[in-house]
Amino acid sequence: MHTMTRWTATAVVPLAMLAxxxxxxxxxxxxxxxxxxxxxxxxxxxxxGSVRFESGSGDRVEVEAEKRWRRGDPxxxxxxxxxxxxxxxxxxxxxxxxxxxxxxxxxxxxxxWNRNNDVSVHFVVRVPAYANVDANTVNGSVExxxxxxxVDANTVNGNVEAASSGGPVRARTVNGSIRARGLITDDLEYNTVNGSIxxxxxxxxxxxxxxxxxxxxxxxxxxxxxxxxxxxxxxxAKVGNGGPELRARTVNGxxxxxxx
Numbered sequence: 546m547h548t549m550t551r552w553t554a555t556a557v558v559p560l561a562m563l564a565x566x567x568x569x570x571x572x573x574x575x576x577x578x579x580x581x582x583x584x585x586x587x588x589x590x591x592x593x594g595s596v597r598f599e600s601g602s603g604d605r606v607e608v609e610a611e612k613r614w615r616r617g618d619p620x621x622x623x624x625x626x627x628x629x630x631x632x633x634x635x636x637x638x639x640x641x642x643x644x645x646x647x648x649x650x651x652x653x654x655x656x657x658w659n660r661n662n663d664v665s666v667h668f669v670v671r672v673p674a675y676a677n678v679d680a681n682t683v684n685g686s687v688e689x690x691x692x693x694x695x696v697d698a699n700t701v702n703g704n705v706e707a708a709s710s711g712g713p714v715r716a717r718t719v720n721g722s723i724r725a726r727g728l729i730t731d732d733l734e735y736n737t738v739n740g741s742i743x744x745x746x747x748x749x750x751x752x753x754x755x756x757x758x759x760x761x762x763x764x765x766x767x768x769x770x771x772x773x774x775x776x777x778x779x780x781x782a783k784v785g786n787g788g789p790e791l792r793a794r795t796v797n798g799x800x801x802x803x804x805x
Contacts, residue, residue: 570615577608577626577636583675585632586695588648591682592640594665595703598678599690601671606634609669617662624666638666650681677712686721689714696727704740722798726805732790741798744791747805751785754802755792761799 581587581604589596594613601607608626612619625646626636637646640662645652665685672678677694680687686703689696693711704721707714714727715734722740727733729752735742741761746752753772756763757779765784773781784791784802793800 570613571619572611572613573619575608575610575612575624579606579626579628579634580604581606581634581673581676582632583673584677585634586648586677586679587634587636587670587672588679589636589668589670589681590646590650591638591666591668591685592651593684594638594667594682595685595687596668596670596680596682596700597688597690598670598672598680598692600674600692604673605671606673606676607671608636610638611667612664613667614662614664617664619664621662622664622666636668636670638668640664648679675711680707687716687718698725708745729789729791733792735791735793737795737798739797740795742793742795742800743803744793744801745803745805746784749785751788752783753787753790754780754782754784755790756780756782756800756802757794758798758800759796761795761797763800765802766804767802 587606610624612622623639628634633648635646635648637651639651643653674693676692678689679697680689681699683701685700687698687700687705689698689707692709695712696707696709696714698705698707699717702720705716705718706724707716708726712728713730713733714725716723716725718737720739721737723735723737724743726745729750763777763780767784769782769784771782
């Protein structure tokens with residue numbers, strides 16, 4: 546079921562003001578709900594706006610998407626959510642005509658971007674605690690609250706904060722910081738350019754770590770055994786007995802390993 550609401554803010558402007566006031570921001574809300582079996586994944590692909598996943602109840606998936614705009618046309622942005630034959634759920638916000646939505650991302654559509662369309666879409670998605678999550682946007686933050694499944698969280702312009710108590714967490718951005726908490730069950734990678742990286746790991750973690758920054762410091766709450774040349778900005782080392790590889794890269798920012 547879809548529900549929609551609109552509001553418009555108004556302001557009293559003194560007659561002496563010659564400049565026209567800025568357009569008031571408007572919004573509308575879109576909703577979808579379904580179910581997700583254990584071991585399945587919710588894939589979300591956004592372009593302009595934030596993404597937040599949080600633990601819900603039972604096997605329910607509840608999606609709430611708020612469109613916000615000042616001068617754009619919200620009808621130009623389509624939101625789609627559906628359950629696939631494999632049991633996974635895919636959710637997309639699409640700005641271009643003829644775009645299509647798949648697990649791998651937003652496909653096709655016109656190549657030209659309407660630069661006058663300032664519509665943003667902000668998602669809040671409640672999923673079963675056991676869900677795997679693949680959350681993506683371009684302009685906006687990504688936040689995944691405490692879940693138990695695998696988490697992949699990616700943006701370009703925004704911070705990433707993602708946590709799982711029972712699975713691995715991967716994260717990537719370009720202009721923003723990363724804070725991640727999860728298990729190392731296989732190789733993991735964290736990348737940004739302008740921002741810090743903080744990775745919180747269980748005290749009994751065993752991993753091979755490769756940590757590199759250009760303008761920043763690398764610090765660790767864990768005792769580490771160096772496996773290469775000691776360099777405060779380029780560390781190749783073992784945590785515990787070593788194991789899966791954890792790679793973290795930034796240019797402008799520090800890297801820190803935090804012990805839970």
